[in-house]
Amino acid sequence: MNELTRDERLVDVFATLADTLIDDYDVVDLLQTLVDTCASTLEVAAAGLLLADDGGELEVLASTSEESRLVETMQLGAEAGPCIESFRTASVVSVPDIEQARPEWHEFRAAAREQGFTGVYAVPLRLRETTIGALNLFLDEHRSLGERDLRAAQALADVATIGILHERTLRASDAARAQLQQALNSRVTIEQAKGILAYTHDVPMEEAFELLRHHARSNQLPIALVARQLVDRAIIF
Amino acid sequence: MDGFAAAASALSQMESADDELTAPILEAIPVTGAAISTLGDFLGTQTVEASDQLAARLDEVQFDAGEGPCWDALALRAPVLQPDLQATMQRHWPAFADAVAAQEIGALFAFPLLIGPLRIGALDLYTVQPMELGTRDTKRSEVLASIVSRHVLRRAMQTADSVIDTAEDRAPNSRRIIHQATGFVIAQLGISAEDAHLLIQGQAFAQSRSMREIAEDLLARRLSFERADNAIEDAR
Numbered sequence: 001m002n003e004l005t006r007d008e009r010l011v012d013v014f015a016t017l018a019d020t021l022i023d024d025y026d027v028v029d030l031l032q033t034l035v036d037t038c039a040s041t042l043e044v045a046a047a048g049l050l051l052a053d054d055g056g057e058l059e060v061l062a063s064t065s066e067e068s069r070l071v072e073t074m075q076l077g078a079e080a081g082p083c084i085e086s087f088r089t090a091s092v093v094s095v096p097d098i099e100q101a102r103p104e105w106h107e108f109r110a111a112a113r114e115q116g117f118t119g120v121y122a123v124p125l126r127l128r129e130t131t132i133g134a135l136n137l138f139l140d141e142h143r144s145l146g147e148r149d150l151r152a153a154q155a156l157a158d159v160a161t162i163g164i165l166h167e168r169t170l171r172a173s174d175a176a177r178a179q180l181q182q183a184l185n186s187r188v189t190i191e192q193a194k195g196i197l198a199y200t201h202d203v204p205m206e207e208a209f210e211l212l213r214h215h216a217r218s219n220q221l222p223i224a225l226v227a228r229q230l231v232d233r234a235i236i237f
Numbered sequence: 238m239d240g241f242a243a244a245a246s247a248l249s250q251m252e253s254a255d256d257e258l259t260a261p262i263l264e265a266i267p268v269t270g271a272a273i274s275t276l277g278d279f280l281g282t283q284t285v286e287a288s289d290q291l292a293a294r295l296d297e298v299q300f301d302a303g304e305g306p307c308w309d310a311l312a313l314r315a316p317v318l319q320p321d322l323q324a325t326m327q328r329h330w331p332a333f334a335d336a337v338a339a340q341e342i343g344a345l346f347a348f349p350l351l352i353g354p355l356r357i358g359a360l361d362l363y364t365v366q367p368m369e370l371g372t373r374d375t376k377r378s379e380v381l382a383s384i385v386s387r388h389v390l391r392r393a394m395q396t397a398d399s400v401i402d403t404a405e406d407r408a409p410n411s412r413r414i415i416h417q418a419t420g421f422v423i424a425q426l427g428i429s430a431e432d433a434h435l436l437i438q439g440q441a442f443a444q445s446r447s448m449r450e451i452a453e454d455l456l457a458r459r460l461s462f463e464r465a466d467n468a469i470e471d472a473r
Contacts, residue, residue: 075408078409197420198456
């Protein structure tokens with residue numbers, strides 16, 4: 001893939017995201033689109049977005065795959081790994097060779113290695129002086145990200161931040177906090193809805209999420225809304 | 238808002254463990270007294286609250302005798318209505334009957350306290366004179382009993398020494414698993430997310446395990462609330 005094509009694709013991505021932000025949008029849908037496009041344009045093996053809850057603990061809000069080992073790997077990185085490091089220092093953390101990761105990140109390293117990842121990058125979600133989370137990018141086959149890739153990743157992370165907090169709430173920190181909590185709460189409902197579908201259809205969580213997304217897409221509804229309806233037993237599928 | 242709606246609303250909104258659960262019930266249902274108890278292995282057998290001495294006594298007698306309307310209501314998972322207790326108790330529960338023969342009780346109505354498959358205890362309502370409870374008040378008592386069940390379980394877990402919400406359960410990845418398992422329980426029993434969560438918590442509490450462990454059992458389909466956990470229903 002040549003440089004120009006990637007740049008063109010990035011332009012498309014930002015245009016799409018900008019369009020989304022102008023309209024009424026659902027934050028979960030936006031973040032899901034963001035991690036998916038992040039993975040495809042930057043050609044990373046997996047991407048995940050983590051947000052800090054009230055207690056400052058990072059939680060996976062969107063991920064390119066709902067496969068539980070991947071989600072767990074991201075959570076490990078949020079306990080002791082590049083993700084928490086990026087969150088704390090509000091800067092990009094690059095680990096192009098996972099084997100060179102710090103000794104205290106051994107649990108994360110083992111999990112990432114098991115998933116076949118060879119490198120990981122964490123990009124902070126910043127809002128002025130505070131950091132609200134981090135974007136994680138996982139690479140395989142010893143590929144690495146260049147300076148331009150990381151700038152693009154940071155720009156995508158910034159779009160995510162804006163999307164989560166809404167421009168109009170930036171002035172009031174309480175409102176921003178509430179917005180953040182709402183995003184995390186919708187994740188609770190989505191997990192419950194995944195459980196309902198996984199049980200009813202007897203499929204893995206990963207597939208349950210796809211069912212949820214598919215239903216949301218074909219009915220042009222936000223994922224979070226469909227999840228809420230499932231949990232309230234207002235709909236069954 | 239009529240008396241029943243007010244009582245249901247008052248009961249639902251109670252948050253403090255000091256609030257009297259029987260008071261709103263007595264305002265809504267035309268009986269003399271009420272007693273709430275936990276029964277069986279799950280939370281142990283004891284009176285949670287009684288509106289008067291006789292209500293408390295009625296519960297104790299049933300505990301000691303190991304038989305009585307409250308035990309039957311819980312076993313049957315259905316109300317046990319005795320509009321004329323003195324006339325029928327000797328036949329059904331001889332040990333209980335001997336112990337309460339001297340008491341001034343006309344009618345006794347026992348309602349099970351249940352949350353999904355969990356058997357929590359019973360709500361006993363009594364009157365001095367024999368009295369039919371009627372379909373409407375029976376239905377209303379069942380609704381109030383279901384609200385009481387949640388309070389009783391929550392309070393029991395709050396006051397317990399054992400830690401029900403472990404640090405492990407609060408980790409993000411555990412929470413995710415617990416939420417997914419909550420979805421399993423919603424699908425299995427068709428109950429609200431709040432009840433499903435409470436059920437997982439109750440199960441963890443009952444088995445002295447973490448919620449995450451219960452959740453993992455549910456997701457691996459080693460545990461299901463759909464299957465009756467014992468054969469009492471089948472036996473009837």
